[in-house]
Amino acid sequence: MMASEEQSRASSPTTELVVESASEATPLDEGALLLRIYRLAVLTRAVDERLWIFSRQGLAGFVLTPRGHEVAQIASALTLRVGHDSAWPYYRDMAVGLTLGVTPYELFLGALGRADDPHSGGRQLSMHLSSPRLRIATVSSEIAAHLPQAVGAAYAARVLGQDSVAVCWFGDGATSEGVTHEAMNLAGIHRLPVVFICENNGLAISVPLALQMPIASVAARAAAYGMPGTSVDGTDALAVYRACQAAMARARRGEGPSLVELRVPRITPHSSQDDDSYRSEAERAAAAAADPLPRLRRELLARGGWSEEADERLVAETRAAVAAAADRALAQPPPPPERARRWLFAGDPPHPYLAQLERAGRAEGDRHG
């Protein structure tokens, strides 16, 4: 059950991958896929760096960061059909959001607690994504609570006769929650189209995996729910993509759920409010050394078609675009206090910026048929 990593490592670099998407079955060469992942990773890193600056400046309260998880998040999210498959990320999944179409401007609006934030109107902590248009379910701060909800989304797809898949991301700490068992069990019983993606960075804030579970692999738990479990190096973009692609294809064929474990480093502390003091210098250095971005950059350069000059240009352009988005968000006002109780129940007027994005998204969808 854990052979896919070896298989993907062994495959030839010239192998063409087929993107199984509703809209197209276009062959995609690995170089183009890797470059796409890399661009999104550079974007994610630039947004993350700016958020940490906001935090240090006292402008953003609580920063949750994907550093080290970027490639795992992007490569897995690229296997979704945006707006068709439902996405159930957790609070570290900034790059899942950026891959599915969330913009840096929206993320800054949220982190700065601005009125226009279309995800939560500045009500939730940073990175608590939500987008009906992109079918990203609203993220909560609570560990693992979204797993049964994702299973419910998969169940709804079966009842409604849709072929959409529910994809649910969570950390290794989430596997210790009782509701994780309940959710995976329910999904397994009814062979529901859901893909469970565990971003295993080996730490639940400070508690290491050895104090979370008595076995070495999260993926091994899949056997208890009658689904395949795969453990993959989450810094290996193509391996992640292939493993998730296989799980998505299985779900779409009606064969049921899968559990994909992506082993990733956590390069930063848990959050901006955490000092990482429980890790040794050596542990922190090892995490930093496993950074997937330099690895991906080296791989692109080695393959050809990518140069140091192109790379420098990409980083500079990305940083400039991110800085502009941050400045634009900074200029926005906080929510009017009298809005505090709005949207407790149905029937309130829509959030203006969210409504604007939804309209634009529908128009976009109409253009593409």
Added chain:
Amino acid sequence: MVEHIAQPPAAPAEAGAVLTLVEAVRAALWEEMARDPRVIVLGQDVGRKGGVFKATQGLLAEYGPWRVLDTPISEAAIAGAAIGAAMMGLRPVAEFQFADYIHPAYDQIVNHAATIRWRSVGGWGVPVVFRAPFGAGVRGGVYHSQSVEALYCHIPGLKVVVPATPRDAKGLLKSAIRDDDPVLFFEHKWSYRRYREPVGGPDELIPIGQARLDRPGRDLSIITYGVGVHHARQAADALAAEGLLVEILDLRTLAPLDHEAIARTVRKTSKVLILHEANKTMGIGAEIAAFIAEELFLDLDGPIVRVAAADCHLPYNAAEEDAIIPNPDRVYQAALRLARF
């Protein structure tokens, strides 16, 4: 899917059919599932068995195993799956076998169903009905007797409905299923089969948030809900022999409270007895009493009286259970004292 055993078919109720409360619940589910293919039912034993109280009997044979889902004993997953399915367009009715066992799902209901619309600035909604039989008097012991409604009334974003009569049960459950927000729907199990009355037809919706004047009166008001309505009726009959005309207000919905109906009855009789079977401390009665004290102080002509359970867990043995929960005689005695104040 496993093979399902066919159950006796049951036709939906016609308008004017005389039903018990649990039959009215079943009729409402049946009609709403027929009307709207997005309505589904999930919970423990709701399919093959038709529910431990038979509230879902026949639904599996009529609507099939995908719309009538027998779940494992996983209350958090029942609630969580209902929430996720609702976000994707279904109208789930999640059944908890007893309100005592809704607690493992409390997190999903309170942290998620209640917050999702607010925290997504209206982007996502959670049209789920969480149904559960509740209440004491059936010698069910601590895990088949609890009244949990106040726990949910404290949470913004939730609606809480407790029907006392079959007609209200049917019309209110239909409204709850069609509501765009999460509704807790508590059915008093002692009342399930004790009373029959004609129910409304498929189009009768009873609006959430409106109390019902169960009996007009003059001398004092009993504000209550659920089984309390039946206790109040008995007490009022006995008080009539004393020449006292008791007004009974059936709240029907506990969140949101019908403040206008409460104000009307307080202004009319100036004496208020609040009755519920749930524990007294920090209960619904405390909230209603505070509302009256804040807004209607000058309309009162006596102290606000509460008759409620004695802040205790509920035992299996009758002697202790009867000592804890209200009954018609206790309501009568308290009302008499208040009338003579």
